[in-house]
């Protein structure tokens with residue numbers, strides 16, 4: 001359990017510990033960047049890199065991105081910015097800027113699911129298949145009518161096995177390893193420097209982020225969701241920009 005720390009309140013919005021006590025663990029899509037038509041088309045807003053670098057500096061390096069995306073995608077959009085990155089909802093972890101991704105032992109995804117998913121997304125225009133280290137995402141933002149059929153198909157593929165689960169995402173269905181969630185990543189990060197001993201502040205926007213919120217609160221910290229606590233991702237980023245100047 002972390003000891004109580006002074007809180008800082010930027011001119012408006014939720015409270016957070018002062019920067020010399022805080023560790024920030026932030027979601028990417030829908031939080032640091034607005035949701036876009038495709039995963040590749042998200043845009044990092046002008047000023048965000050500067051805010052994150054200042055945040056990392058003010059928090060003694062305790063800045064992590066905890067994303068559903070693979071780590072290399074976070075590196076692409078935020079190169080050299082967060083100290084640590086957890087990818088694929090906590091399956092993968094790199095704890096430091098110059099460190100290596102920690103080795104992961106995964107159950108191999110049954111190859112027939114990949115070919116079934118390719119066939120399925122091939123039947124529906126403007127849908128897409130995203131492959132991860134230990135999972136698949138079937139995106140239907142470009143064709144919302146495909147969503148319920150994707151769900152039914154995936155549920156049928158997964159029947160009779162316990163290694164993988166179906167999870168909802170924003171206009172997407174994801175197959176992931178059972179038991180993997182962002183709460184594990186928050187706990188693992190908070191156990192070691194530069195995060196250990198600080199008060200976690202987790203911010204996200206999606207169902208997958210609720211585990212991060214729960215873990216941060218269980219560690220004596222703060223967990224915030226968009227739109228419950230910040231009306232929009234843009235307003236969260238504006239709050240963060242004010243925080244780095246005042247906290």
Ligand SMILES: O=P(O)(O)OC[C@H]1O[C@H](O[C@H]2O[C@H](CO)[C@@H](O)[C@H](O)[C@H]2O)[C@H](O)[C@@H](O)[C@@H]1O
Pocket residue numbers: 027028029030034035036037038039040042066067068069070130137139141169170171172206208
């Ligand atoms: O945990 P996050 O960092 O929020 O990542 C969650 C998923 O984000 C991506 O998909 C979502 O964002 C896309 C870009 O805005 C959007 O086009 C898509 O509809 C959303 O589902 C990413 O592709 C997934 O791998 C992440 O799990």
